[in-house]
Amino acid sequence: MEIHMKMGSDGKRKTDVRVADQAGSLRQRFPLKLLVLAELAPRDEQSAPSTIDARRTRVDKETFGAVLQSFVGRVSLTVPNRLGSGPKEWPITLPIGSIKSFHPDAVVEAVPALRDLLEIRQQLVRLRNREISYENFRTELGRLQGGGNLLGRIQSALEAGPAQSSTQRTAPPPAPVRSSTPSGEKESALDSLFDMVEAPVADRSAPESATASTSRLDRFISEVISSGRPGTPADPRAVDAVMKELDEMLGAQLDAILHHPEFQRLEAVWRGVKFLVDRTDFREPIEIDLLHAPKEQLAEIFDRDVFQPESEGTAEAPVSVIIADYIFDRSPRDIELLQDLAEKAEQLQTPLVTAVGPAFLGLESIEELEPLDAAGNLFDQTEYVKWRSLRQGNASRWLAVLFNRFLLRLPYGPEQNRVKRFDFRESVRSDRSFLWGNPAWGLASLLTASFAKTGWCSEVTGARGGGMIEDLPLREVSRRNGEKGQLPLEAPISEAHRIDLAANGILALTCRLNADAVVIPSVPSAHQPERYPDPRETALSAARAAFPYQLVAGRLSQAIGRAAGEIGEGNSPSAIGKIFTKILTEALSVDPDAIEVQAKESEERPDRYDVFITFRPDHAGLSLSAPVGLSLSLRK
Structure with missing residues (x-):
């Protein structure tokens, strides 16, 4: 059938949309179905997209962990070696079975060398607290897998006790030869760490000579045993010094893993999914489906696995909103992809939410936006010809484009987001080290919250109207004027810049300094509103x-398409009006006076009725004032 959206008060300006007859019944509340498109699976070690089959997978609070494991399972990385003077890069494979798998504790447990380091640290704690003797400490070290020459050296040093002279400590024997497994991995921390460690320095990436590494090994041996002899208590100060060095070693390598681009990408996408799932009330008829779609394959996957099935109308309920976890730039390829997505979203009558990054504005980083006099002037450049063209088309009405990412988690450290098993302070020397979330997740959480409260997704603006994304992590920031404070966003954006960006089809997240909530005053679509001689028409x-x-229009259109399938032939115009009103008020949970239905014989096709439906959001308790008008044609 064809459904026409009337865009003007005269009913002449309208969008023609073909909607397949929908399966199922509307005799119960019409559910909200969100479809999340994102690259959910890990890339291979050459950064090629995963080859897993694209499939829709339902997720909620109960199934989140199992769904994450089914998409990820494990990730293989090649990370910089921050433990010593051996190979510059270190291949590791990490199991990912839950969101906790991204935590430092889980990472340490998954890497044998780091796990052994942590075990040594725990035994040092026991030694310091006089829970074990030197002999017990030596025994516990001996239980570690492998270790070979170095383990024997430590044991010999422990047995020798403090009788070693300072001369012996400053002239250490040659570093032992590391034994390796057939795969090339070091057998244990005792081989992979102590014989090629770096002294803790300000820049963890700076290499250190083999001589310095050997000296540090000797210090490790001597400091632990020099404060006494077997059978006597350990000097807590000496043990604490060694533990501090161990924490430095663990922290240096953990930073290299946590900030690896692929590990960071995976953590961000799954914490984004969890952000949405945690803030969704699944007691209401809300469904969230995930679809794996690397950006390079997005056009193909969207057409095959979203557009075609939804056009056929075979699903139990159509997709209500699409959340696309991607960051677009202003390149012709990206603008063409946005155009294609918007056109298909229009045909499906399904709003689509996505985001752009600083590159969309021609900036290297988002901090470059603040000193600009007028952000709106950027869009006069020739690079935005395609973007301006996209905005003039009706399809852009179905597209929301957000800007300015928000913090998904706090950096790990003693004061906040503490790692309990050892002293770890995550290095965040630049904004790239933080874990940022696509702003689309923030708007998506408001959509589900609005639906749970009102039955509609439209109440997403204003501090009191459902437009507040609350309880976000905060980080320290410094503005150009010297003002310091805390912010949950990637960058502070002035009200003037927010207005300029909104006028050009971009919704920028903003908030007050020292506030943990983002307030969205308005949500523009990408569309450029038309101007008319009549100011009222322009408004x-x-x-x-x-x-x-x-x-609102999308939900109403889909509900009408489903309701039309329940109206058989042979009804009079008045009967059609009553049936439509009854079905829609039940499905959309609105009062009958919010819906007006008129049916009359078609002037162009005598075998059909033209049905005109007007929905008044303000009569349904919504904040929108503009009525939504749609029309369709039914067989008599």
């Missing part, structure tokens, strides 16, 4: 270009 055009209007 109405602007209201209908807002994304909440499309959220």
